[in-house]
Amino acid sequence: MEKRRVVITGMGAVTPVGNDVETMWNQIIEGKSGIDIVTRVNPDDFPAKVAAELKEFDPVLYMDKKEAKRMDPFTQYAVAASVMAVKDAGLEINDDIATRTGVWIGSGIGGMTTYEEQFRKFMDKGYRRVSPFFVPMMIPDMAAGQVSIILGAKGINSCTVTACASGANSIGDAFKVIQRGDADYMITGGTEAPITNMSFSGFSTAKALSTTEDPAKASRPFDKDRNGFVMGEGAGILVLETLESAKKRGAKIYAEIVGYGSTGDAYHITAPAPEGEGAGRAMAEAIKDASLIPTDIGYINAHGTSTELNDKFETAAIKSVFGEYAYDLHVSSTKSMTGHLLGAAGAVESIISIKAINEGVLPPTINYETKDPECDLNYVPNEAIKKEVTAVMSNSLGFGGHNVSLIFKKLED
Structure with a gap:
């Protein structure tokens, strides 16, 4: 069977260096860092003092306010980046293509914010105070699930959980779905919102996080004086589709995924x-x-x-x-x-x-x-x-x- 060619026609991102692709890219090529003193946890409680957090992210720009409250931040990030990517691709997911449009979005650890908040409620007030949305807010596949619901994508819907390779695996898996003919369009990528007390604790005791207190110098890959990674958050989403489809509908093509x-x-x-x-x-x-x-x-x-x-x-x-x-x-x-x-x-x-x-x-x-x-x-x-x-x-x-x-x-x- 001949392999179908697969191209990228849409991209969306929310990151520590910008809440859209162009802002992110401009910051990156200018060498500007999104790392600063961590605010989501108390830096005095940990040996690591810095993190790469989103700035001025407003989920209501991309989804209904009521629905946003029923999503962990990692899902909000995925929805926002997906809405941007689909718009960028100029893709209308209508009845004609809905069942041939899939979603494959990975997350390494899922809803840590939700887990910690609901566990505190359980410990303080018992099980009756735990939200009925606890499980669907926490599980890693819910980013893909919510994107599918909000955008109306009815094709294959999946989530790869392979730690820090989750987003890349998801893109590769989505690529193969289209290549072998099981879908014509895929919304794919990765999302994470890990900056919580438990995550910080776990990576700190594993001695994985940088203990450099100067945010400007904490992340220094390949440098002899590197001493750990800096935890970040955000999401990146691609729209993949067949080359034939992209050409037929006159979509702009950013690149082809080939390997x-x-x-x-x-x-x-x-x-x-x-x-x-x-x-x-x-x-x-x-x-x-x-x-x-x-x-x-x-x-x-x-x-x-x-x-x-x-x-x-x-x-x-x-x-x-x-x-x-x-x-x-x-x-x-x-x-x-x-x-x-x-x-x-x-x-x-x-x-x-x-x-x-x-x-x-x-x-x-x-x-x-x-x-x-x-x-x-x-x-x-x-x-x-x-x-x-x-x-x-x-x-x-x-x-x-x-x-x-x-x-x-x-x-x-």
Whole structure:
């Protein structure tokens, strides 16, 4: 069976560096950070003092106020980004296409805000005070469910939960749905709202969060002095559809999605496999799936968390796949500005990767000051550069040993 070609025709995002794609992109290429002193928890209670929070996000701009109150923030973010993406695509989900339009949105941990609020009510006042909406507000699949309900998408409806790879896995899975003919349109990406006391506690005791108190310097991927990631929140959503459909309805096409690699480390619940073995296989699988060769890739948006093991082993994985060409590649981590959006990271970074193709600009890794001999690639230090690229790769890695690589390409007939 011939594989159908799949393109991106719409994008939407709410992020710490802007609540729409253009604002986000402009902040990113200017090297501006969305990280600041955390406000959603008391910084005095934790060794980590900073986070990458949304600013001035108003859910009522995208959904009914009553419905918004029945959604955890992670679902609100997904709905907002989806409404933007569908509008950007100029897609009318009417009766003719509703059953061929699917939703696949991932989240790493789902409704943590709801969980904590309702648990406190249970402990203080008993089960009768727990909201009847507790479960549907908390479960990770509800972002996809609510987007489907609000937009009227009646096709396949799913949610991939693979920790920090959730958004990327969801995009890859949605890509394959269209490619094999099970849907014609997919609303896909990732969402997360993890900045809560319990999340902060768990990542703090795991010693995963940066303890640098200066927000401007806390996230420093690939830098020798990195000491942990900065927790972020937000959502990124793409509209995927067949190339045939996009052309027929005269839609603008941002890029084609051509490659998806997904592997497991089978090694450790939190630490990556030595030398990034699993991540390397995901990159190689994506390149093979795209029918490309390594030298076709012009830019990699790295997972680049600013943790010691991730950055070292992701670098090793890139070198294992690309060989000497790895030193000619441009690799950057935009988590230096957005923080780590966990299950939303891969989706937001996919949008940034696509914009890099469209604009001919490669985003920087800011806060890159001290070279690490084990991280010796070109990380586009501190300032964006102008460079035309035809194909880009976006990497996402998650607890549990999940590894994902996506490849986006400039459309060529």
